[in-house]
Amino acid sequence: MLEEGKAKIVTDGVFYNPRMKFCRDVDVVVFSELKAKSYLDALAGSGVRGIRAMLEAGYDNVVFNDKNPKACEVIRKNLEMNGLKAEVLCRDAVALMRERKFDHIDLDPFGSPAEFIDAACFSAKRFLSVTATDTAALCGSATVSGLRKYSSFAIKTEFYHEIGLRNLIGKIAREATKYDKSLEVLISWAKEHYYRVYVRFKSSPRLAGKLYEKIGFLYYCKNCLNRTWRNFYEEPEAVCSCGKKFVELGPLWLGELHLKEFVSNLRGEKSVEKLLERIREEINSVSYYNIHAICFKLRVSPPPLSKIIEKLKEIGYEASKTRFEGANLKTNADVEELKNVILALQ
Numbered sequence: 001m002l003e004e005g006k007a008k009i010v011t012d013g014v015f016y017n018p019r020m021k022f023c024r025d026v027d028v029v030v031f032s033e034l035k036a037k038s039y040l041d042a043l044a045g046s047g048v049r050g051i052r053a054m055l056e057a058g059y060d061n062v063v064f065n066d067k068n069p070k071a072c073e074v075i076r077k078n079l080e081m082n083g084l085k086a087e088v089l090c091r092d093a094v095a096l097m098r099e100r101k102f103d104h105i106d107l108d109p110f111g112s113p114a115e116f117i118d119a120a121c122f123s124a125k126r127f128l129s130v131t132a133t134d135t136a137a138l139c140g141s142a143t144v145s146g147l148r149k150y151s152s153f154a155i156k157t158e159f160y161h162e163i164g165l166r167n168l169i170g171k172i173a174r175e176a177t178k179y180d181k182s183l184e185v186l187i188s189w190a191k192e193h194y195y196r197v198y199v200r201f202k203s204s205p206r207l208a209g210k211l212y213e214k215i216g217f218l219y220y221c222k223n224c225l226n227r228t229w230r231n232f233y234e235e236p237e238a239v240c241s242c243g244k245k246f247v248e249l250g251p252l253w254l255g256e257l258h259l260k261e262f263v264s265n266l267r268g269e270k271s272v273e274k275l276l277e278r279i280r281e282e283i284n285s286v287s288y289y290n291i292h293a294i295c296f297k298l299r300v301s302p303p304p305l306s307k308i309i310e311k312l313k314e315i316g317y318e319a320s321k322t323r324f325e326g327a328n329l330k331t332n333a334d335v336e337e338l339k340n341v342i343l344a345l346q
């Protein structure tokens with residue numbers, strides 16, 4: 001028997017990844033704030049996510065689903081062991097989500113969530129939370145997989161984590177609008193081998209059309225590392241100010257990666273709070289700069305990140321660390337201004 005949070009679980013050979021504990025720790029903090037009226041753990045495995053939602057986030061109308069009969073047997077055992085009662089279904093998740101609606105749906109698949117997103121956007125009344133572990137397809141390392149799964153073009157850049165997260169949200173947003181749903185991103189993050197996104201839907205054909213002001217293309221210059229972005233209603237950009245052609249990445253989500261008011265209300269234990277703090281600090285900008293990549297171009301050694309941020313702020317720009325792992329910063333200064341700051345710090 002294992003213990004995770006307040007849950008006691010057995011796995012009996014059914015999938016359970018202890019490395020995802022942190023993800024579920026954040027879940028209980030986020031779910032407590034959502035207070036959903038019904039919840040579908042669509043790809044439940046051992047049921048640990050839904051069980052923790054019941055024990056730690058006050059969720060009481062929970063449906064567990066997994067197409068693997070062995071998983072369903074384990075979920076029933078785990079519910080009983082934790083003194084809980086809930087409906088357990090052994091269905092194909094897509095078929096189930098086409099038949100029934102839920103206030104909150106969680107998708108936590110093996111690899112890509114792509115095949116489930118359409119039905120989840122149809123079925124989820126208010127909230128959808130999604131994990132993706134096919135980071136190569138999302139972030140541009142596997143361009144053709146990204147096209148196949150997400151109908152979005154990406155190449156490997158030095159800000160690939162953000163491309164991956166924006167690619168995933170972009171897919172959810174595009175699938176939602178055909179059901180006349182708009183969305184806002186409550187919180188999202190990238191860690192190790194996965195991305196995690198929580199969105200809130202709003203039904204409105206007008207707002208669904210307006211959502212394309214937050215979906216579009218990022219233009220990236222491999223020569224000088226400049227980037228800019230345009231939404232679907234704006235004229236595309238072809239050439240960088242350095243004279244080289246831009247590479248066009250997308251469609252991607254260009255909107256906020258979290259909702260300030262929502263994140264400011266969340267409180268977690270130490271490691272969760274560390275992530276929340278980084279998210280709260282991060283300024284709103286579509287892509288981060290990786291300091292090592294810029295210094296490599298400039299053939300200089302990287303100054304401390306905090307010094308660059310301090311200097312940018314001193315001369316009137318916004319600047320912050322990011323939620324993404326690595327020597328990254330966000331700023332409203334353009335790449336040439338950032339390069340000047342780095343050179344001045346040598």
Ligand SMILES: C[S@@+](CC[C@H](N)C(=O)[O-])C[C@H]1O[C@@H](n2cnc3c(N)ncnc32)[C@H](O)[C@@H]1O
Binds near residue numbers: 015046068071108
């Ligand atoms: C990554 S595991 C879920 C892990 C679990 N959510 C957790 O937090 O530990 C994915 C689960 O999805 C189930 N699954 C895969 N395809 C499915 C489908 N089309 N419908 C329902 N369940 C499916 C698998 O049997 C597997 O148990």
